[in-house]
Amino acid sequence: MAQTKKVTKKPSSTKRAVDWNEALRPLLKKYRGRKHPLAYQNAYQLIVMIVLSARSSDAIVNNQAPALFAAYPDFNALSKAEPEALYPLIKGPGYRHKAEYIIGIAKDVAATGVIPEDIDRLTQWKGFGRKSANVYMSQMGLKAEGIIVDLHTLRVSPRLGIALSDDPKKMEAELMERIDRKQWHQAGMALTFLGRETCRPTDPHCDECLMNPVCGFYKKKKK
Template sequence: MNLFEQTNWPEAFKPLVEKYKGKQHPLHYGNIYQLLVMVVLSAQDNDAHINKIAPDFFKKYPDMKALAKANTAELTEALSSVRFHTNKIAWLQDIASEIKEDKNIPTTLKELTALKGVGRKSANVIMREAGVQAEGIVVDLHVVRVAPRLGITKGKNADKIEKDLMAALPQSMWADAGMAISFLGREICRPTNPKHSECVMNTVCEYCQAHKS
């Protein structure tokens, strides 16, 4: 059976979405300003590292107004351990000078992706956490790996995978589906030795069915 073509994905995804619905995002943010800064910093770095440096950073720069006043030297001192910090500092300065205050942070895909350093994945994360209607699906590195395993997509890159997920699932599921797949990838569907017996998707997953012992 070709699961990609024949599986009722909205029904199949219900247990997965339910399992991770409301689970705290891996970035430990306190508000949308902090989340915006942290998603910019976490690109090509890792969430645990950004979580570690975030408290001290936000003590110094508690809001967009404070960030807009910071100079490059100050930000470099605070963010020197972040990968590609030079580019990210420039992006944050550009964002802060444009937005100016927390209340001006946009929550639409078009406006968010217009900001320096914010791609579709980051925009979808921000929109999900802000509780606004989803316009796309979060596709991070875990989703890129896990979604093709499930059989819901044959895509190899984030754009194609997101399009396939959006086509297979109703918009009401978009906000939670991407992060649910991401959490599944972090906890159960690991790159090696995935825990098939613990997976709520094991009856519909092509990879699981193909690797049954």
């Protein structure tokens, strides 16, 4: 009778998966209640400023906004504007398209009398994608339907290891799988602030980062 060779199992080399809801707690605590850097006063201003911030900086938009809102204080006023009248007020990358986008949005809201509160309706506006909708919904305290993925999130998430895709939609889906829905708005803003303040494109401040205990980038850097 043939002898059966005893196979000794090797210890598993699989690393324990990170509980990202637990790991993110210090970061969420740090940025809890922090308002978006866009200096808006109401929903109208926030929507317009979100559109203007594409391929621009919050600082530039904050500087342009007072003159724009003095001339066009609400959706009704903006809906009656001609794109050319806005050009001097919103100079910057893509300003011609942005003028058309914000006037189009204003016409829609002026006609319906309603600002949408769901992501499907918000993203029907030209110039207002998922990132824009998620920013708006988070700042207005609306029910979360997604997670903000901006340039900062696209850099920070793969470094941490929480999401690896370089495609914004796929990254958002990864984040939504790993983070409890009740934290989606807060987590999106927290990751963005982490990228703005600590996890910089060059010379990230890893040693002072709250996330370095679980950060793959930091662990490789320390080897």
